[in-house]
Amino acid sequence: MISEVFNANPTIYAKSKRSLRKSRFETGQSLWVDVDVQQDQWSDTSDVEPIDQDEIFDLIRSIADPEHPTSLEELRVVSAEQIDIQNNLVNVEFTPTVPHCGMSTLIGLSIRVRLMRCLPPRFKVDIRVKPGSHQSELAVNKQLNDKERVAAALENSALVETLEKCLATAGSQDA
Numbered sequence: 248m249i250s251e252v253f254n255a256n257p258t259i260y261a262k263s264k265r266s267l268r269k270s271r272f273e274t275g276q277s278l279w280v281d282v283d284v285q286q287d288q289w290s291d292t293s294d295v296e297p298i299d300q301d302e303i304f305d306l307i308r309s310i311a312d313p314e315h316p317t318s319l320e321e322l323r324v325v326s327a328e329q330i331d332i333q334n335n336l337v338n339v340e341f342t343p344t345v346p347h348c349g350m351s352t353l354i355g356l357s358i359r360v361r362l363m364r365c366l367p368p369r370f371k372v373d374i375r376v377k378p379g380s381h382q383s384e385l386a387v388n389k390q391l392n393d394k395e396r397v398a399a400a401l402e403n404s405a406l407v408e409t410l411e412k413c414l415a416t417a418g419s420q421d422a
Contacts, residue, residue, distance in 0.1 A: 299332065300330040300331070301327055304326070307339070307358050307361055310354075310414060311413045312350075313350045313353050313354065313413055319354065325342075325358070329342070336371050337370055339372065339373070339374050340375050340376070342380045352390050352391065353410065353413070355374045355387065355391040356406075356410060357410055357414060359391060360414065374392065375391070
């Protein structure tokens with residue numbers, strides 16, 4: 248699907264040290280309420296364990312770049328510092344490797360789909376390009392945060408195939 252390489256020779260950085268704790272998202276531990284538990288035993292919603300930026304970063308750091316055999320973390324497209332969580336709102340900012348990157352929308356869509364698949368539905372996810380890092384910043388942000396545009400993109404089989412390739416390494420310790 249990719250015919251033009253937007254950044255033929257990107258700088259590749261060392262991966263950061265993986266979190267020493269096990270994420271609820273990667274261990275098989277259920278994120279959802281156990282249906283076998285009686286309703287009167289369910290905890291109050293205020294007892295919901297909060298999610299921090301390191302957990303979100305662990306979910307997206309190993310997503311593969313659509314143009315190169317490297318992760319978004321290795322290209323410094325994403326970092327823990329670019330993630331902000333306030334209550335049930337997760338804001339993820341990413342930095343394209345070049346200001347004219349044509350893959351920015353696909354990268355943002357990969358991040359969105361990974362978080363949609365992993366986080367409980369109570370979370371709202373907002374994906375944005377780092378201000379000043381892309382020449383079409385407003386258009387990319389609008390596409391990534393418009394439910395109808397995201398839904399339409401996910402109906403395109405060629406796009407979904409490319410997206411699945413990017414997400415194939417997500418969650419991998421060695422990615």
